[in-house]
Amino acid sequence: MIELNEVSKVYPGGVTALNSVNLHIPAGEIHGIVGRSGAGKSTLIRCLTGLEDVTEGQISIDGVDLTAARGAELIAARRSIGMVFQHVNLLDSRTAAKNIAHPLEIARVPKAERRRRVAELLELVGLSDRADNYPSQLSGGQKQRVGIARALAAEPGVLLCDEPTSALDSTTTRQILELIGQLRDRLGITVIIITHEMSVVREICDAVSLLDEGSIARSGPLLDVISDRSSPLSKELISLPPTSALQPGAQLIEVLLTESGTIGHFGDLFSLLSRNGLPTRVEAGSIETIQGRQVGRLHIRPEDSSTAQKTLQVLTDAGLHAELTTAAALETEAGLKEEEA
Numbered sequence: 558m559i560e561l562n563e564v565s566k567v568y569p570g571g572v573t574a575l576n577s578v579n580l581h582i583p584a585g586e587i588h589g590i591v592g593r594s595g596a597g598k599s600t601l602i603r604c605l606t607g608l609e610d611v612t613e614g615q616i617s618i619d620g621v622d623l624t625a626a627r628g629a630e631l632i633a634a635r636r637s638i639g640m641v642f643q644h645v646n647l648l649d650s651r652t653a654a655k656n657i658a659h660p661l662e663i664a665r666v667p668k669a670e671r672r673r674r675v676a677e678l679l680e681l682v683g684l685s686d687r688a689d690n691y692p693s694q695l696s697g698g699q700k701q702r703v704g705i706a707r708a709l710a711a712e713p714g715v716l717l718c719d720e721p722t723s724a725l726d727s728t729t730t731r732q733i734l735e736l737i738g739q740l741r742d743r744l745g746i747t748v749i750i751i752t753h754e755m756s757v758v759r760e761i762c763d764a765v766s767l768l769d770e771g772s773i774a775r776s777g778p779l780l781d782v783i784s785d786r787s788s789p790l791s792k793e794l795i796s797l798p799p800t801s802a803l804q805p806g807a808q809l810i811e812v813l814l815t816e817s818g819t820i821g822h823f824g825d826l827f828s829l830l831s832r833n834g835l836p837t838r839v840e841a842g843s844i845e846t847i848q849g850r851q852v853g854r855l856h857i858r859p860e861d862s863s864t865a866q867k868t869l870q871v872l873t874d875a876g877l878h879a880e881l882t883t884a885a886a887l888e889t890e891a892g893l894k895e896e897e898a
């Protein structure tokens with residue numbers, strides 16, 4: 558379990574990089590942390606790994622207060638966190654097996670034990686047949702697997718992944734995320750993933766936190782955060798392409814489907830509307846499967862604009878998150894988002 562309690566970090570010179578951050582990450586959770594450039598993500602990582610002292614507050618991992626630990630206790634606490642980076646930085650002169658063995662050598666683990674552990678780790682990341690390959694003989698995804706095995710060498714309880722898939726193509730990304738999920742299931746480790754890719758959060762995270770100017774702007778289980786339809790994070794997690802050219806005043810209904818209401822599937826939504834004599838057109842839509850559920854956002858337009866209110870009523874009565882908007886309002890929102898980026 559990871560606990561951050563009122564953690565602040567002010568750099569010399571006065572920049573407040575973290576501002577009263579509270580976070581509770583239960584054991585075995587995969588927790589995504591997202592935020593714009595400068596939001597404080599790297600600072601958070603450095604504080605979590607003890608590379609940077611916090612200015613105020615406490616960070617504890619499995620009950621050990623990192624911010625108070627000194628000497629042997631601090632070294633043990635640091636070992637309880639394995640780090641995975643975007644750029645793996647393997648030693649080119651060492652084979653995959655020797656790269657994985659490196660932290661064990663530094664920790665003076667006896668040779669026989671080292672061998673056993675490296676074989677186990679190679680098996681764990683699916684690279685048993687690549688033990689004797691040098692980094693130059695490995696693909697980007699295989700190098701990342703070696704990096705993950707190396708991070709797990711000291712049997713940490715926490716795996717801290719800093720943009721682990723940003724340098725990988727989409728197929729390899731999926732495989733690495735699958736591996737991280739399997740490792741959590743097999744080893745029971747807690748995983749923090751810092752990422753700018755919403756697809757990574759959708760695919761693997763149980764919970765997500767948005768860091769904004771050093772503060773946690775939103776945090777919670779993934780489906781709860783998505784269900785908060787007005788939250789910018791929900792809109793980024795299930796984002797929609799721009800609505801096609803419509804009159805600025807055209808009325809649209811934004812529907813968020815998270816299976817929380819009586820409608821569990823988009824198909825049922827259209828049956829419901831047509832049963833009520835309310836034909837609609839889909840102007841834009843995005844549907845994802847998250848944690849085995851169909852989740853999505855749609856912009857629908859009543860074919861007869863005078864039925865917009867009634868359509869909205871039928872949808873909300875069915876327990877769906879729905880709100881009336883206009884093409885002009887959506888355009889302004891999209892413009893603001895672009896400006897922010």
Ligand SMILES: Nc1ncnc2c1ncn2[C@@H]1O[C@H](COP(=O)(O)OP(=O)(O)OP(=O)(O)O)[C@@H](O)[C@H]1O
Nearest residue numbers: 568572573574592593594595596597598599600601
């Ligand atoms: N060593 C430092 N000294 C002074 N200010 C710093 C230092 N490191 C970071 N900052 C400042 O702290 C704030 C947060 O920076 P940080 O690097 O943690 O953000 P980030 O979310 O990781 O950004 P990015 O995604 O671009 O890496 C920024 O305003 C940054 O300029």
